[in-house]
Amino acid sequence: MANSRAALNLRNGLSIPKPKSTSNIFAIGTDLLRNILFLLFLLRWTRKSVLQIRGRGPFGTLIDAYTSLRRLSYAIFLRLPGVRTQVKSQVAETIKKIEGKLVPQGPGVSRYLTLPKEAWNDQQVSAELEKLGDMKHTRWEDGRVSGAVYHGEDSLINVQVEAFRRFMVANPIHPDVFPGVRKMEAEIVAMVLALFNAPPGAAGVTTSGGTESILMACMSARQKAYTERGVTEPEMIIPDTAHAAFHKAATYFNIKLHQVACPSPAYSVSIRAVSRLINSNTILLVGSAPNYPHGIIDDIAALSRLALRRRLPLHVDCCLGSFLIPFLSRAGFPTQPFDFALKGVTSISCDTHKYGFAPKGNSTLLYRTAALRTYQYFISPDWSGGVYGSIGIAGSRPGALIASCWASLMSVGENGYIDSCHSIVGTAKKIETAIREDPALKDDLKVMGKPLVSVVAFDSPTLNIYDIADSMSAKGWHLNALQNPPGMHVAVTLPIVKVVDKLLEDLAVVVEDEKERERVRVRIVEGKGKKGQARGDSAALYGVAGSLPDKSVVVQLAGGFLDTLYKA
Numbered sequence: 079m080a081n082s083r084a085a086l087n088l089r090n091g092l093s094i095p096k097p098k099s100t101s102n103i104f105a106i107g108t109d110l111l112r113n114i115l116f117l118l119f120l121l122r123w124t125r126k127s128v129l130q131i132r133g134r135g136p137f138g139t140l141i142d143a144y145t146s147l148r149r150l151s152y153a154i155f156l157r158l159p160g161v162r163t164q165v166k167s168q169v170a171e172t173i174k175k176i177e178g179k180l181v182p183q184g185p186g187v188s189r190y191l192t193l194p195k196e197a198w199n200d201q202q203v204s205a206e207l208e209k210l211g212d213m214k215h216t217r218w219e220d221g222r223v224s225g226a227v228y229h230g231e232d233s234l235i236n237v238q239v240e241a242f243r244r245f246m247v248a249n250p251i252h253p254d255v256f257p258g259v260r261k262m263e264a265e266i267v268a269m270v271l272a273l274f275n276a277p278p279g280a281a282g283v284t285t286s287g288g289t290e291s292i293l294m295a296c297m298s299a300r301q302k303a304y305t306e307r308g309v310t311e312p313e314m315i316i317p318d319t320a321h322a323a324f325h326k327a328a329t330y331f332n333i334k335l336h337q338v339a340c341p342s343p344a345y346s347v348s349i350r351a352v353s354r355l356i357n358s359n360t361i362l363l364v365g366s367a368p369n370y371p372h373g374i375i376d377d378i379a380a381l382s383r384l385a386l387r388r389r390l391p392l393h394v395d396c397c398l399g400s401f402l403i404p405f406l407s408r409a410g411f412p413t414q415p416f417d418f419a420l421k422g423v424t425s426i427s428c429d430t431h432k433y434g435f436a437p438k439g440n441s442t443l444l445y446r447t448a449a450l451r452t453y454q455y456f457i458s459p460d461w462s463g464g465v466y467g468s469i470g471i472a473g474s475r476p477g478a479l480i481a482s483c484w485a486s487l488m489s490v491g492e493n494g495y496i497d498s499c500h501s502i503v504g505t506a507k508k509i510e511t512a513i514r515e516d517p518a519l520k521d522d523l524k525v526m527g528k529p530l531v532s533v534v535a536f537d538s539p540t541l542n543i544y545d546i547a548d549s550m551s552a553k554g555w556h557l558n559a560l561q562n563p564p565g566m567h568v569a570v571t572l573p574i575v576k577v578v579d580k581l582l583e584d585l586a587v588v589v590e591d592e593k594e595r596e597r598v599r600v601r602i603v604e605g606k607g608k609k610g611q612a613r614g615d616s617a618a619l620y621g622v623a624g625s626l627p628d629k630s631v632v633v634q635l636a637g638g639f640l641d642t643l644y645k646a
Contacts, residue, residue: 133336133355145627152628165631173638181645182213191646216556221577223556225569229435234489238437241478241485248477251468259477262484266430269487270442273404274396274417274426281448283469284430284440284480288397289323291427291443294470295393296327296362298425298445298453302391303361305453314362315355317347317376318562319369321395333361342563345372345527349380356388363392367399367416371560372526373506373533373567375403379415382422391424391450397441398569400433402499402531409499411507412530418446425450433498433532435490436483439476498572502532505578506570509534518586522593526565535560535567541592544620549588555581561620 131139156165188206198206218227229235245259253260267282276282285291296314303309313334316324320337328335338351352363363385365376378394385392394416396403406413417423424446431440445451457467490498506529513523513536526535537543547559547566558567568574574581626632 129357133357135354148627150628152626153630156628156630169631169634169638172635173642176635176639177642177645180642189646217554218556218573221571221573221575221581222554223571224558224567224574225571226556227573228432228571230573234435234486237485237489238482241481242437243478245478245481248481249474250477250480251474256477259480263480266480266484266487267442267444270428270430271444273401274428274444275419276444277418277446279447280418280445281451282442282444283451283454284442284483285470286439286472286475287431287441288321288395288427288429289326290471291397291429291441292321292323292393292395293327293330294443294454295425295427296324296333297331298450299362299391299393300331300333301453302450307358309359309361311359312361313357313359314364315352315360316364317366317369319345319347319371319374320364320366321370321397324364334359340369340372340374340376343527345369345374347376347381349377349384352381353384353388356384356390360388360390363390364395365392365416366395367403368529368531368533369395370398370533371565371567372535373398373529373531373569374527375399375414375416375530377414378423379420382415382420385422385424392422393425393427394423395427397427397429398432398533399531400429401435401495402433402503405496405499406503406530408496409503411499411503414530418444430483430487433495433502434483434487435498436486437479439479440483501575502570502572503530505575506532506534506568508578509568509570509582512582516582516586519582519589522589523585532570533567534570535565537563537565541589541596545592545595546585546588549592550584553584553588555584559620564620 130142134142155161216223219230245256248256248259250256250259250263263284266284271280271282283294285294299314300309300312303312311334312332313336314324314328315336315338317340318337319340325335327333336355338347338355340347347365356363363381365378365381366374367378368375378392381392384390396416399416403413403416417426426444427441428434428444429441430436431438434440443454454470455467456470457465459465510525510529513519513525513534522538522540523536524539526537529535538546543564543566544559547557550557558569560566568581570578
């Protein structure tokens with residue numbers, strides 16, 4: 079009995095664990111998973127915050143936060159019922175005015191909205207084309223347009239037309255069918271590579287324009303970073319004066335965009351600010367030679383050293399510099415390093431359809447190595463239609479444009495480009511000197527930075543620069559308005575070279591007229607005069623755009639403008 083009681087006590091003293099239920103195990107696993115996900119979320123946003131503060135600094139981060147909050151608050155305000163209705167009405171009214179200017183109206187205007195029942199004869203087509211060409215427009219032929227048309231001489235146009243005619247049906251996607259186009263395209267790339275001091279083994283492609291060249295450079299950098307470093311959240315760092323095509327690339331290819339200020343008086347990118355923004359997700363650094371707004375060449379040599387030190391690609395946008403910047407020194411003008419002679423430069427975009435004088439639809443993208451070029455290729459090896467490969471966005475491409483580009487380069491030649499550089503940059507220097515030294519201009523206009531190529535930008539410390547832009551438009555000039563900060567610029571072309579004296583004469587007259595209008599406005603404020611004239615389109619658009627924290631209204635106006643382009 080004693081043994082039995084001892085055994086009983088022993089059994090009662092032992093705690094035999096019962097198996098836990100499946101539901102308890104699942105609950106523990108769920109809690110653990112939740113905690114892990116929360117920790118990863120916390121780590122992710124902590125890292126983002128650290129990178130933000132390191133890149134922008136504490137003060138810059140606060141400014142960014144304030145700007146975002148201000149923009150959000152204003153966007154909410156614009157969505158309030160009463161405000162939204164009024165904004166919508168004013169936007170619709172403005173778009174209607176845009177349509178009135180761009181879309182032909184009234185008697186005598188023919189619209190062709192369906193195919194003609196019977197084919198037109200050659201004389202009918204020719205007559206209608208002549209009528210379309212004679213529609214009222216800003217006279218680029220008279221040199222009154224900044225940029226846009228870069229040559230326009232009949233002798234070169236005749237050569238281009240002949241090349242276009244001979245290769246009208248050519249498509250470089252079929253090199254066996256059109257071997258001549260393949261040869262010309264390869265030679266165009268080789269010639270431009272030589273201009274930019276490309277090393278042995280360098281490569282390139284032709285594109286439809288500067289935007290496609292920039293898009294492909296960004297996409298190639300993204301693919302390189304993904305393949306070689308596993309970067310899935312790519313970021314690139316650009317000057318805030320870099321071309322809008324980099325913003326487009328960031329949107330299309332899901333690349334986070336960091337913009338670095340280019341403050342006055344130099345209007346060149348801050349290398350220190352670029353360096354602070356670099357992190358493990360950075361795929362590309364960017365510099366301009368020159369930039370579009372102010373015509374300033376960024377410090378490409380410093381960017382090159384930074385790119386080499388951080389082992390990052392550096393793209394130099396020479397689309398506007400084109401066939402001017404490689405010839406500056408030989409034409410007798412100062413220059414600075416910008417091309418493949420700098421070892422950190424890995425890609426360059428150059429528009430042959432600007433100062434290379436080729437027809438619109440021609441550009442080049444150059445790479446330091448052929449391996450870099452392969453990152454922009456698209457190849458589908460298992461498509462049911464056969465193995466498909468293309469060098470970029472387009473599949474079929476117009477061989478006629480390639481032929482016209484090749485013919486342009488061969489017709490102008492190296493000495494021709496040196497002469498045009500001398501004329502164009504010399505004219506830009508003349509405009510710059512007049513603004514800096516002419517008594518009629520120097521007190522009211524100020525050149526922005528120290529331009530070295532073809533663009534001269536200026537603002538005004540005493541007058542509204544957009545009123546000056548509108549007054550020049552009223553005199554038949556199509557110049558370019560700038561924002562952030564306000565300004566305007568002239569991109570000198572060969573047609574402008576011939577009429578630069580008239581341009582400066584009209585600019586002096588406009589400045590004097592605006593000074594008088596400003597005196598009238600002052601008297602109005604003091605109650606001594608009658609109301610002055612309303613401001614024009616540039617002043618209305620850029621004045622409003624510059625003052626709005628939220629740009630949604632401007633986006634609507636720009637969208638309305640784009641819609642208008644397709645109103646028949």
